[in-house]
Amino acid sequence: MTALEFGYRLNSLRVFLKPYAYRLTRDNDEANDLLQETVLKAFSNREKFSEGTNIKAWLYTIMKNTFITNYQKKVRQKTFVDKTDNDHYINSSKHTIENGAYGNFKMKDIKRSIKKLDDNYKIPFMMHYKGYKYYEIAEHLNVPIGTVKNRIHLARKELKEMLQVYRTV
Template identity: 45%
Template sequence: MKNLTLNAEICKHQNCLEAFALKFTKNIEDANDLVQDTIIRAIRYHEMYKEGTNLRGWLYTIMRNTFINQYRKDARRGAVVETSADLSSYQLSNSATSNLGEGKFVMEDINRALAKLEPEHSLPFLKYFEGYKYNEIAEELNIPLGTVKTRIHIARQLLKAQLKEHSKRFRVAAGQN
């Protein structure tokens, strides 16, 4: 089967994939993302599909594996790290009171660093920070997805360089040197 024909066949199964994805995610937006990831993977790995076999079954397998992999990734990211060090209430209150004053100065520095960024970098970065997904930012700003990713990356690097002093201070305070 030619690549374009297979791509068209894959897209014909989008409605079935959406219903299947909704069973996994229980959320329409997450289901749409899962369908999009599934279709992208299917098109990317089209050479692995054996012509004459069940295309829908192959797509369902890709979707299930994509969902499981994302679930595992999210579970690792959300894992709680336990420490064996016992903190006294004095240490906790001392840390909290010193953080209140420092936090205000840190936020002022962050806001100054953000103000120094060009709008082409700060706008996508702030949108991403607010929780927008890359594709939503690209659509809203009417720029390519790759450009959004690049601008956010550049903004992060510039902010990291400008806020390097704070990074060192927090590593020392956390005992990470």
């Protein structure tokens, strides 16, 4: 197959490759870049394509592998390892370490506030907090799903008022 024929086949298959590129990247510009890079790699490696095999599958494989390689490069670029000595931070007052006591106080206050809630609000709120879905809570309490949503909303609202001391500006 000549380079011209191969280029024509590649161009005719771009229509099928574009949606796959978009599915991988979830961004139109990145999908266009991936498509262009795939076509370029396929064309520059056209001698590796075996005549009579499925060219579309070959192109999909190139695209998938290119996407994975690019993704791995991005992950490596975002990884930063600092190997310098940070001894100058030891006596710095800007950098403090919290011991978690403040968080413990918050948690105790939150639990105390939840205990103060009326059972009609506390039970659905705690079930939702533990991971139950609205419909599961509604079935368990034998109330409509709208009632469950309303009670959870009111419990959050009441807790927000009780814990206003922790509100950040």
